[in-house]
Amino acid sequence: MDVTVEVILPCLNEEAALGWVLGRMPDGYRAVVVDNGSTDRSAEVARDLGARVVGEPRRGFGAACHAGLLAASAEVVCFMDADASLDPRQLPRVAEPVMEGAADLVLGARRPRAAGVWPWHARLGNAVIARGLRRRTGAPLHDLGPMRAVRRSELLALGLNDRRFGYPLEMVLRAAAAGWRIAEVEVDYLRRAGRSKVTGTVLGTLRAASDMRRVMAGHM
Incomplete structure (x- = not known):
């Protein structure tokens, strides 16, 4: 299979979801599963299903995302949660506008x-x-969507610093400051496998919001 897009999947104890997620990767899309300290069989399951597995011992959503970005080599990369809340078959919706230069x-x-x-x-x-x-940016965004696509070299050049839940927000802020064309497409949001580390509890949501407020304040 010719790989045109690599899909970075931050992963923390997602053994139950990985079979469905990895089994629905479109042709030409290769999964890079970043194991962020799982205590279940996530890494083993991902490997057995043919994904490339990268270890990132430093805990943090941004740390896992960035480790996957550094490990990838495709010109276009996607980011996506590994918990089965998003359908990999919809990845072309977000990747194709980037691949086509739109x-x-x-x-x-x-x-x-x-x-x-x-x-x-x-x-x-x-x-x-x-x-x-x-x-702040003028970008027509209604969701800080966890499924996203970008050119790898251009993202690396932005020099993202956050390694926690502020990473996705910093990406948008720095992209807007650099004059990037930012777009939004609709994707289905499904019932995830297991309980979310972020949205599953009010405390998790508050922790993520705190990280994002810190990032927003740093880009005034």
């Missing part, structure tokens, strides 16, 4: 497909961040 960064705006998929506290926090981004 956009520099594309985010997948989540559209819930079942009741209770997106808890109120997480949805509210996301809406506040998205409104701030629209006001």
